[in-house]
Amino acid sequence: MSKEGERRMAIDVETKDCTAVTDAELAEMADMCADGPNPFSVGLLSKQTEEWVLISTARENGKLRGFSFSTLERIGGTPSVLVGLASVARTSKRSTVLRQLTEAQLHRALMAFPDEDVLMGTQFDNAGGFDAFKPLVEIVPRPGHKASGEERAWGRRLAKRFSISASRYLDRDFRVVGDDGQACLLDYETTKPESIDPDVEALFDKVDRAGGDTMIAFGWIMAEDLLKYA
Template sequence: MAIQATTKDCTALSDSELSEMADLCAEGPSRFEVGLLSKQAEAWVLVTLVRDGNPLKGFAFATLERIGGTPAVLVGLASIKRTAKRDAVLRAMMMDLYRRAVLAFPDEDVLVGTRFTNPGGFEAFKSLTDVIPRPDHKATGEERAWGRRLAKRFGIENGSYNDRDFTTIGDNTFPLVLDHESLKPEAVDPSVEALFGQLDTKRGDSLIAFGWAMAEFLAKLA
């Protein structure tokens, strides 16, 4: 069966879909339950569901909004099931969000931001330009300012975010991140892994990251 992604308003989520999402999380490290997922449905505007045939293989809560006038796609809690098709599921999820972005923000570059705990999550940003943070790049003042803006938008408490390395300090629970593990972790660039070197994953630390979906790229998806 073909992998298909569908994005809709969170208000249209059914109880059965929330249960499917909780079942998917139960098989991964997050163990998020229906109650928390319901609260996320209230906190975010859109939800993308990715299926391989009928079974749910991935999902993401997200929103399209302007931050200080800049168009943005923000991805909150998201999870990809650890299957042999996980990379394709992640790609389908992100492409569906990009298609939403080009409809909402035609002819504009769009910032895409989320949080990761695993370097494999950076595979979600393969189509983006000027990803921050990235190896061998010293973030500019404006890039660090964007990190602070995103930290505030993601509800990170003051003092829990380091704007020099884009890391957050956890509260001993699994963070609300885009949870994805690479199908081939041995192929992940060691310099990308190094960005996560200071994280205490058991504490629930995370990395805030963002990049730009350029107008030329988005136009091809319209």
């Protein structure tokens, strides 16, 4: 077996309804991210179980290494995977954990929306978050691309779905202005920051992480590519 195969087998991903999340699991999630830049509280995590449908967890030898709240729904008729609050522990395998959480969500998307192109959207506060979008195309925002009116409209739709007030969302920058509270974002940092394209980094020049700013981003996975996650 290849080393990659061994790594993949070591990470177990489970997806279940948010209604099945226990208090002990919420405490475990809070403990996992307590020392990171986004220490989600048990209270905030508990609220997510009411706002989202699914929770995916990734474990390495039984130890929690990542989790993600999400839902599958149609927005204006468009099949969508929406990722809400999520966090990946800062271990050496975090890129693998993120990839497998994403794959679990795309598998669910295939089951829910066979033979359809699917939009995937979330919010994050640094360029490493785009690692979650590696299977996607037509990602917005992206360097050198002037967003169309329809793409900006998608940003507004996602901001509304993420319960972000219109006054805090700047649709030309796809930026959410922080409100001094804890943002419900995809909390992830790449293991290889030196490999990030400087033009991608530049997209975050106006994002004030310390102030709670985030960026809303989305992309598409085509129906034929979604079949890979069967």
